[in-house]
């Protein structure tokens with residue numbers, strides 16, 4: 266579905282991505298791992314058209330995404346839950362959800378069924394929500410675009426354990442419903458069971474990929490310093 270092959274990219278004169286290769290298949294959940302500053306967010310921004318690729322290939326459903334603007338990429342079926350959530354602070358929950366809505370199976374009612382807590386808070390402004398509620402809203406907002414691939418940059422960063430558990434349960438539900446997911450998160454042990462495959466980045470290069478079972482202590486120590 267999504268294929269990055271030897272992708273290069275960066276900011277202005279600064280090259281950050283040197284050789285990024287990964288794939289996400291239909292209904293597959295892939296975790297993108299790496300220590301701080303290794304280029305995970307830069308990879309996501311490049312996929313979403315927020316940064317131009319400078320080399321290599323970036324293909325979704327057989328078509329190149331290179332040079333396409335973010336709105337066109339989103340319209341093709343890539344939904345982003347950005348780092349830092351970035352909900353609209355002065356819009357209420359309903360308005361946040363409506364803002365990105367596109368026709369499809371995902372409606373506001375379905376998002377509210379997935380996150381009953383959002384339904385209770387439907388008239389609260391984005392800025393009045395807790396961090397966990399904002400993350401639920403960010404996920405709901407991405408789902409309202411009716412994506413075929415959901416990308417989460419730091420799925421549970423800064424959230425309390427109980428809220429993290431809710432987010433993982435929700436992602437497992439989405440996986441069961443057939444959603445393909447590319448997820449970045451530091452909570453490796455919590456995310457492990459969800460991910461079909463892990464891909465590790467080091468200094469702008471994808472250096473390892475494998476299943477949760479093959480992500481051994483030695484691999485974690487070598488690439489993630491865990």
Ligand code: ATP
Nearest residue numbers: 276279281299300301302303304305306307308348
């Ligand atoms: P983290 O886990 O800390 O979010 P990351 O793996 O997502 O890390 P990136 O945010 O992609 O890493 O950063 C990769 C490199 O790009 C870092 O060296 C960072 O300093 C650099 N970088 C990030 N944003 C910019 C920018 N706007 N301009 C220049 N360099 C940047």
